[in-house]
Amino acid sequence: MLRSTRREKTSAGAFNTIERKRRPTPPGELLWEFYLEPHGVTVSIFAEAAGVSRKHMSAVINGRAAITADLATRIATVLGTTAQFSLNLQNAVDLYDAGRAMKSAKKRPRHLPFPKAEAAE
Numbered sequence: 165m166l167r168s169t170r171r172e173k174t175s176a177g178a179f180n181t182i183e184r185k186r187r188p189t190p191p192g193e194l195l196w197e198f199y200l201e202p203h204g205v206t207v208s209i210f211a212e213a214a215g216v217s218r219k220h221m222s223a224v225i226n227g228r229a230a231i232t233a234d235l236a237t238r239i240a241t242v243l244g245t246t247a248q249f250s251l252n253l254q255n256a257v258d259l260y261d262a263g264r265a266m267k268s269a270k271k272r273p274r275h276l277p278f279p280k281a282e283a284a285e
Contacts, residue, residue, distance in 0.1 A: 187260050191253035192225040199243060200225075214238040230254055 200210055211221035215238055223229035231239070236250035266272055 180201070183263065184260065188256040190257050191231050191250050192227055192228040192229075194253060195239070195250075196225045210242065213242045230258065 169202070199205070200207070207222050207225060208218045211218045214221065216235065220229060224231060225234065231250050231254040233247065233251065236247035236254070239245070239250050242248040
């Protein structure tokens with residue numbers, strides 16, 4: 165299972181998120197390496213089966229376009245997987261990229277100390 169972060173338990177019992185060092189593999193690359201190439205399926209044939217243009221599918225496979233919910237549903241139908249599988253892979257890449265962009269941004273968001281909620285009786 166690919167994860168963008170892993171959680172580590174602290175001595176106080178809370179969980180800290182540890183940032184991953186390597187960018188997650190884009191879902192299009194996994195689609196090519198594990199589904200299309202081993203079975204001799206071309207981008208054109210797969211794109212036609214999914215009902216999208218060859219140009220768009222090529223952009224997804226080469227990491228130049230993201231997988232949307234619509235495309236994930238189409239891929240799932242063609243491959244017999246779930247749309248959630250493709251979206252989870254895309255989400256890992258998107259979160260990694262967003263985190264890196266925020267680190268290099270000149271104006272970063274800051275934490276606001278909200279009061280802790282009282283326990284309901």
